[in-house]
Amino acid sequence: xxxxxxxxxxxxxxxxxxxxxxxxxxxxxxxxxxxxxxxxxxxxxxxxxxxxxxxxxxxxxxxxxxxxxxxxxxxxxxxxxxxxxxxxxxxxxxxxxxxxxxxxxxxxxxxxxxxxxxxxxxxxxxxxxxxxxxxxxxxxxxxxxxxxxxxxxxxxxxxxxxxxxxxxxxxxxxxxxxxxxxxxxxxxxxxxxxxxxxx
Amino acid sequence: xxxxxxxxxxxxxxxxxxxxxxxxxxxxxxxxxxxxxxxxxxxxxxxxxxxxxxxxxxxxxxxxxxxxxxxxxxxxxxxxxxxxxxxxxxxxxxxxxxxxxxxxxxxxxxxxxxxxxxxxxxxxxxxxxxxxxxxxxxxxxxxxxxxxxxxxxxxxxxxxxxxxxxxxxxxxxxxxxxxxxxxxxxxxxxxxxxxxxxx
DNA sequence: TTATATTTGCTAACGGTGTTAGGTAAAATG
DNA sequence: CATTTTACCTAACACCGTTAGCAAATATAA
Numbered sequence: 001x002x003x004x005x006x007x008x009x010x011x012x013x014x015x016x017x018x019x020x021x022x023x024x025x026x027x028x029x030x031x032x033x034x035x036x037x038x039x040x041x042x043x044x045x046x047x048x049x050x051x052x053x054x055x056x057x058x059x060x061x062x063x064x065x066x067x068x069x070x071x072x073x074x075x076x077x078x079x080x081x082x083x084x085x086x087x088x089x090x091x092x093x094x095x096x097x098x099x100x101x102x103x104x105x106x107x108x109x110x111x112x113x114x115x116x117x118x119x120x121x122x123x124x125x126x127x128x129x130x131x132x133x134x135x136x137x138x139x140x141x142x143x144x145x146x147x148x149x150x151x152x153x154x155x156x157x158x159x160x161x162x163x164x165x166x167x168x169x170x171x172x173x174x175x176x177x178x179x180x181x182x183x184x185x186x187x188x189x190x191x192x193x194x195x196x197x198x199x
Numbered sequence: 200x201x202x203x204x205x206x207x208x209x210x211x212x213x214x215x216x217x218x219x220x221x222x223x224x225x226x227x228x229x230x231x232x233x234x235x236x237x238x239x240x241x242x243x244x245x246x247x248x249x250x251x252x253x254x255x256x257x258x259x260x261x262x263x264x265x266x267x268x269x270x271x272x273x274x275x276x277x278x279x280x281x282x283x284x285x286x287x288x289x290x291x292x293x294x295x296x297x298x299x300x301x302x303x304x305x306x307x308x309x310x311x312x313x314x315x316x317x318x319x320x321x322x323x324x325x326x327x328x329x330x331x332x333x334x335x336x337x338x339x340x341x342x343x344x345x346x347x348x349x350x351x352x353x354x355x356x357x358x359x360x361x362x363x364x365x366x367x368x369x370x371x372x373x374x375x376x377x378x379x380x381x382x383x384x385x386x387x388x389x390x391x392x393x394x395x396x397x398x
Numbered sequence: 399t400t401a402t403a404t405t406t407g408c409t410a411a412c413g414g415t416g417t418t419a420g421g422t423a424a425a426a427t428g
Numbered sequence: 429c430a431t432t433t434t435a436c437c438t439a440a441c442a443c444c445g446t447t448a449g450c451a452a453a454t455a456t457a458a
Binding site for chain 3: 035036037047048051056057
């Protein structure tokens with residue numbers, strides 16, 4: 001069965017060629033200028049061939065969206081594992097989130113629709129699986145040591161995430177009048193406020 | 200000169216017809232489905248006529264963007280004027296911002312590129328004129344009464360805005376697992392944290 | 399009033415997009 | 429060897445923003 005195997009591998013080759021070409025284009029010119037036709041042109045196939053591998057352009061975007069989510073979750077998890085104190089964990093995770101988003105602007109844009117086509121949002125994410133769990137765990141632990149151990153963990157998680165997302169998307173959109181270093185200070189400031197308020 | 204006057208008024212009529220038709224479409228089907236051709240069709244003119252009134256589609260969007268900004272600023276200002284204590288002002292402004300964004304989703308999306316085409320951001324806003332000033336004023340005053348009157352006002356403003364924007368854009372994208380009432384609690388929670396951290 | 403100039407609006411096109419119908423030639427299967 | 433499946437293509441459909449160029453109506457000047 002060597003022949004069909006080679007066939008399968010070549011199909012896989014085309015598939016990855018589509019993805020890597022698409023990714024390269026996005027890195028170079030942004031999501032808005034990514035087109036099926038350009039991909040087809042670059043991999044030297046005709047346009048309909050793309051549709052043998054992906055049912056639509058959106059399917060390609062979904063692929064990247066989920067990939068980004070996986071990478072982000074991994075980074076956050078690794079950051080968390082380096083420390084044990086829940087407060088430190090929250091700080092480390094905020095840092096990791098921030099760094100990921102800015103180093104992988106394209107992923108973040110796609111994942112959360114920051115300045116993207118197609119507003120529906122969430123479209124390109126199956127679930128926000130790991131991240132919420134990782135954060136809520138630390139919050140729960142941190143809260144248990146305070147005067148109000150009955151505080152709503154889900155609410156606190158949502159606040160945490162909102163702060164992060166707001167900061168990141170303002171930064172990514174380039175709407176920020178604040179320069180690079182100061183931005184990191186804003187992050188620390190906001191997270192500090194969040195932590196103080198846990199108590 | 201009654202004739203030319205009537206002419207001018209009729210030109211103005213077409214211009215506003217373009218805008219109101221566009222706005223209606225956006226309200227009904229979102230920004231992504233707004234097209235020059237559909238507008239032309241709806242106002243029963245041919246396509247190039249649109250270009251006698253607006254130099255491009257982007258110019259139309261800019262129009263709405265600035266309009267949204269003006270409305271938001273007004274709402275925030277009104278909210279601020281109702282109270283005198285700076286802390287209360289910050290809370291009131293946060294509330295006003297939140298309410299405006301959710302009641303005028305379309306404006307907010309356009310203004311800050313939440314799930315929109317064309318990422319560049321800020322594209323549709325001349326300046327973020329009034330809002331920043333209004334907020335910074337209250338922050339300055341609030342800080343002066345604390346132990347650290349030397350804190351960076353600009354940084355604090357940026358933190359404040361990030362929290363708001365994060366919350367709002369998560370809510371608008373429908374990515375939020377949190378329901379309506381809880382969302383308001385998240386806002387209050389986050390702003391409380393911010394205020395505690397001013398001290 | 400007539401001749402010229404300006405405005406107003408149109409059709410038709412250019413180059414771009416995602417997507418699909420339908421056909422051909424090569425390869426795999428019986 | 430015949431048949432079916434696969435791989436791939438050309439050409440089209442229905443959209444999009446934008447613009448060139450023309451015809452008719454109107455306003456201005458002689």
